[in-house]
Amino acid sequence: MSAYVAFARSGFLTSFAYRNEVWANIFGKLVQVFARVAIWLAVYAGVTAVDGISISDMITYALLGGVVMGATRYDRIVRHVGNALKTGDVAVWLLKPVHYPLYLLAIEAGASAYTFLLAVVPTIIIVALLYGMQPPASAFHGLMFVGFCALSFLIHFLCAAIFGVLAFWLMTVFSLEWLLQSLISLLSGLLIPFWFFPEPFGTMASHQPLAWLVYYPSAVWLGRLDTIQTLLYFGFGLAWLGLLAALLALLWHRASSRITVQGG
Amino acid sequence: MLRRLSVLLLLVRMFVKSQMEYRGAFWLDRLAQIISYGAVLLGMWILLQKFELLGGWNWPELALLFSFQLLAYALGASVSFTQLRDLEELVRLGTLDALLTKPINTWAYLIFSGLNIGYAGHIILAIPVLVWALLAAQVEWSIGNALFFAGSLLSATLVTGAVITMIGAIALIWVRSNHLFSIFFGFWELTRYPLNIFPGGIQAVMLTVVPLAYISAVPVAVLLGKPVPLLGDFAAPAALLAGPLLVLVAVTHWRYALSRYQGAGG
Numbered sequence: 001m002s003a004y005v006a007f008a009r010s011g012f013l014t015s016f017a018y019r020n021e022v023w024a025n026i027f028g029k030l031v032q033v034f035a036r037v038a039i040w041l042a043v044y045a046g047v048t049a050v051d052g053i054s055i056s057d058m059i060t061y062a063l064l065g066g067v068v069m070g071a072t073r074y075d076r077i078v079r080h081v082g083n084a085l086k087t088g089d090v091a092v093w094l095l096k097p098v099h100y101p102l103y104l105l106a107i108e109a110g111a112s113a114y115t116f117l118l119a120v121v122p123t124i125i126i127v128a129l130l131y132g133m134q135p136p137a138s139a140f141h142g143l144m145f146v147g148f149c150a151l152s153f154l155i156h157f158l159c160a161a162i163f164g165v166l167a168f169w170l171m172t173v174f175s176l177e178w179l180l181q182s183l184i185s186l187l188s189g190l191l192i193p194f195w196f197f198p199e200p201f202g203t204m205a206s207h208q209p210l211a212w213l214v215y216y217p218s219a220v221w222l223g224r225l226d227t228i229q230t231l232l233y234f235g236f237g238l239a240w241l242g243l244l245a246a247l248l249a250l251l252w253h254r255a256s257s258r259i260t261v262q263g264g
Numbered sequence: 265m266l267r268r269l270s271v272l273l274l275l276v277r278m279f280v281k282s283q284m285e286y287r288g289a290f291w292l293d294r295l296a297q298i299i300s301y302g303a304v305l306l307g308m309w310i311l312l313q314k315f316e317l318l319g320g321w322n323w324p325e326l327a328l329l330f331s332f333q334l335l336a337y338a339l340g341a342s343v344s345f346t347q348l349r350d351l352e353e354l355v356r357l358g359t360l361d362a363l364l365t366k367p368i369n370t371w372a373y374l375i376f377s378g379l380n381i382g383y384a385g386h387i388i389l390a391i392p393v394l395v396w397a398l399l400a401a402q403v404e405w406s407i408g409n410a411l412f413f414a415g416s417l418l419s420a421t422l423v424t425g426a427v428i429t430m431i432g433a434i435a436l437i438w439v440r441s442n443h444l445f446s447i448f449f450g451f452w453e454l455t456r457y458p459l460n461i462f463p464g465g466i467q468a469v470m471l472t473v474v475p476l477a478y479i480s481a482v483p484v485a486v487l488l489g490k491p492v493p494l495l496g497d498f499a500a501p502a503a504l505l506a507g508p509l510l511v512l513v514a515v516t517h518w519r520y521a522l523s524r525y526q527g528a529g530g
Contacts (some may be wrong), residue, residue: 170292
């Protein structure tokens, strides 16, 4: 266990070494959050509420999207596996007394913690001060939001790791990274919440695992789900987490027994 | 001159051949990119089904903006992005020193030996959407408008190439430049939307310091007869002149950066 804590610490400190990139990242994220807020202001165009959702709700939704998706980077995880496969490093990892997917999780947790503290928090504070942000609907919803954020990080990691491990069969991570990007941009709720999707696509989208990345944490904060629904969908999220973890374990088991090392 | 051209053509041919070595993987990557950009377009469509207008622009007009931006970006980035992004690594490892001794212009060698045909996916998606959007968006066609469309697309391509070249060339002075591409892509994503929806500060930045408004929002607004913030009547000539002017700036900047290059690798 202490090895994984050390990996997480290393992930945090490695990010610290590339401070210029962090500043550039903060600036990039700031622009993107501003853009999302600007898009909602533009589509609402003076109307106070659409389908019971106010413009203030949507600004908060856009900011929360930045909170839950700002730190974790699926591309970093997918590329990590791709590079390990290309250079042959993955063979070395198989020799070590650590579980490679858990090592990836530890490194990503460290790097995400760094980006969250130094890039996401300042960005959100700046935009929230400018545009205003609603508090959570209740103390219960605020508390559950933290739980949903943890679920979001873990599901995000598992999806990225599954796509990364698929590279053992496809031998390229480029297309896998782009495919995951398209799925996340449309099905996580980052750009458009599912309550604005035409039916039945809204219902379908809100039951697939990527919905727990942005849609549910933000919907819970805004109080769009009552107490029972919040707990129920937290349970569904846990079930998806278990399924995805089992799928990753299975894929990793299969992948490590059929590995072909190209580099070295 | 002809001999130089034939060398450049040979470089392109060799690179294309190496890229097509893994033909299946190449087309799988293109398919993934088409799906990814298609998802962005689908997201816009879903939004417009609900709200009808975004900053006064309807669905065909936004599809025109999206496809114009994608095409101009793909054409400009194919002669700049991957080559200039990798320049940082050439500087860090000292590989650039070897390129500097070659009896050929360093920029030309870099660009043509890595001419990125991977942007084919962007172009395959952009052209049909552009054709549909041009028909659906009710553009008032005239000879002047048609010439403006062609000229502004060329200018937008030049803006993309020039801005990316300027960012990449910074590696010659600072060794690192890739973090600046994060800022570039932050602004680049905004160019899928009309300029008038953004706060005044962002509009001003995108028309001056990071002049990416000229790769889509300005030319497409002019084509559709929509007002352009801050530029007003000057928008049409600005869209046409931005490309050639920025190329001149990029050439000067490249020469300056090369003169400051001291080497970092060994």
